[in-house]
Amino acid sequence: MNSLTDTTIDLDTELIRRDFPILSRQASSGAPLIYLDNGATTQRPETVIEAMSACYRQYYANVHRGIHTLSEESTSAFENARESIARLIGANTSEIVFAAGTTAAINTVARSWGDSHLAAGDTILLTIAEHHANIVPWQQLAERTGCRIVFLPVDETGQIDDEIVQQYLQQWSPKLFAFTAVSNVLGTEFPVARWVRLARQAGATVLVDAAQAVPHQVVDVGDWDADFVVFSGHKVCGPTGIGILYGKSAVLEAMPPFLGGGAMIRTVSTSGYVAGEVPQKFEAGTPPIVEAIGLAAAARYVGEIGLARIDRHEKRLVRRALDGLATIDGVRVFGPPADRRGGIVSFVVDAMHPHDVSQWLDIRGIAVRAGHHCAMPLHERLGVPATCRASFYLYNTEAEVDAFVNAVGEVRRRADRPSRRASARQGS
Ligand SMILES: Cc1ncc(COP(=O)(O)O)c(C=O)c1O
Structure with missing residues (x-):
């Protein structure tokens, strides 16, 4: 050691x-x-800058498409990156979806899971301490479906008592409880695992915004037990333009794809398409290849420290x-x-x-x-x-x-x- x-x-x-x-x-x-x-x-x-530079200099090509040397090498590096990132948060690789960032990941959940699970009269529970990335996509969902949004208040010290959380969960029976693990303003660390347990008892699906948590503390998605956990690469020493949508396998599998296009399908014909498997089902188009490789280098760097x-x-x-x-x-x-x-x-x-x-x-x-x-x-x-x-x-x-x-x-x-x-x- x-x-x-x-x-x-x-x-x-x-x-x-x-x-x-x-x-x-x-x-x-x-x-x-x-x-x-x-x-x-x-x-x-340096290790992140080097990893990205090495990809561009030595083996850059599109992934999952070619059978030539460069494409095979970049595909293998890209999928290995998924593994390194999964390891950072204790997930399986099939539960790691590459997104453009926390914001994009939450929007994907709102469009895919939200549009297929929420309707007029349903409730989404948030805290008042959320970043706009964890408010506006739900407000847009509310505009589309007629569901309502309820905010948990913070006390004078910027905290929220478990009893208040329980009270809101009982009163509103929300379909979704979406909250930040760490407030980007107050710094408050909310008790994720405890709140997920309370949400489960109330029958709510849970999304955790871990943008300010994954870079700074040990996060194990198994311990948290949330349905979705999202974070951004650039806040954990990685590149911009990439983030992670973690979803429990069963939850991701049951969700319809959001963006359509190349790479997310199994077959396409003039009469329709069949979506591919998770996680590719949510990765339409050319993914952030070099960014994924950079983020994996960042995950290994903070993981080693x-x-x-x-x-x-x-x-x-x-x-x-x-x-x-x-x-x-x-x-x-x-x-x-x-x-x-x-x-x-x-x-x-x-x-x-x-x-x-x-x-x-x-x-x-x-x-x-x-x-x-x-x-x-x-x-x-x-x-x-x-x-x-x-x-x-x-x-x-x-x-x-x-x-x-x-x-x-x-x-x-x-x-x-x-x-x-x-x-x-x-x-x-
Ligand atoms: C708690 C929290 N959620 C979401 C975001 C949005 O992240 P991004 O802009 O990388 O999508 C941020 C960024 O500041 C954040 O601090």
């Missing part, structure tokens, strides 16, 4: 950072880059950030305590727009996101139109967290200055 595979020892961020070429660059101000926008997208290690260690590392960073921000007057942080959240901290600074805060931090080389983070209903619940969000990953260091906290303190003091001048003027 070496320092990379021993899950009991802490991450060697020094070593890890060397794997990510982009982390050695500077921000436009000339300050060293401190990348804290991992909730939006993560950076790629260890998701449990990455999780522990991020929790330590988030605790440090919360402790630091708590010492600054006029900074309001949203979400639960450190032991109930992933590596995400959203906050506002009194008397400063989050965009201005973000711009000030950028001058210090610190990349955070400002805005509603594609969660407008949640921001309405929080009573603010926008927040700043710092989100951590395996390559972030305690020194970076300290630099971030110090910079927020500076920004806060700067925000105070005009009002002090104003009150001095008023006093004179």
Whole structure:
């Protein structure tokens, strides 16, 4: 066992950072880059860049189509990629559907499973903490079918009590309960396995948005037992343009295909078509071949480092950030305590727009996101139109967290200055 595979020892961020070429660059101000926008997208290690480049350079061709050397090699790499990704989340390869991302995966479920299972009067249960990707496809389904959507509220700490979940499940008997495993704004880690059990007792099908979970913690779809689990490649050190729709075999098999075209059929005649087997049934057209190979390299990379260690590392960073921000007057942080959240901290600074805060931090080389983070209903619940969000990953260091906290303190003091001048003027 070496320092990379021993899950009991802490991450060697020094070593890890060397794997990510982009982390050695500077921000436009000339300050060293401190990348804290991992909730939006993560950076790629050399091994992912290399795997994709090797495919383009050495064996790129379309998959499942040719019997020539390149096509056979790319098909084999593509299907091996499915296996690596299945291993990351404890699934079977036939349960792994390549999609364009979390958004595309949820839309596929809404169009395929949703259109064939929901009707006027049925209910979909969501939480108010969902990303728009897990709201709008259901709203569109509601427009098509006349079903209704009910939102579970979060409490003051950004959490939802099991009793409330149970109460809503009993009251509404939803056909579908779709929720995020980790809020991309609050960082709240919802108890997936417990909620799936409650949903099962109420007879609901369950979709888990794991976009902010799979990259950061151990996810085993067997333990969760949800019908669908979805995530994006680019948030787990992989490429953009690819994501995963995991579905239980029996559920996927019973679903009609959504997109039609090449690769998803067994036969086509002038009178109709016969759909192929899962997962190809849901992969019409040329799939994201090189992206799948890149995502598999990313899955192996984070898998070798260890998701449990990455999780522990991020929790330590988030605790440090919360402790630091708590010492600054006029900074309001949203979400639960450190032991109930992933590596995400959203906050506002009194008397400063989050965009201005973000711009000030950028001058210090610190990349955070400002805005509603594609969660407008949640921001309405929080009573603010926008927040700043710092989100951590395996390559972030305690020194970076300290630099971030110090910079927020500076920004806060700067925000105070005009009002002090104003009150001095008023006093004179
Ligand atoms: C919780 C959550 N769900 C869904 C998405 C959408 O992912 P994508 O844009 O990769 O489809 C995101 C992206 O920020 C997210 O954080």
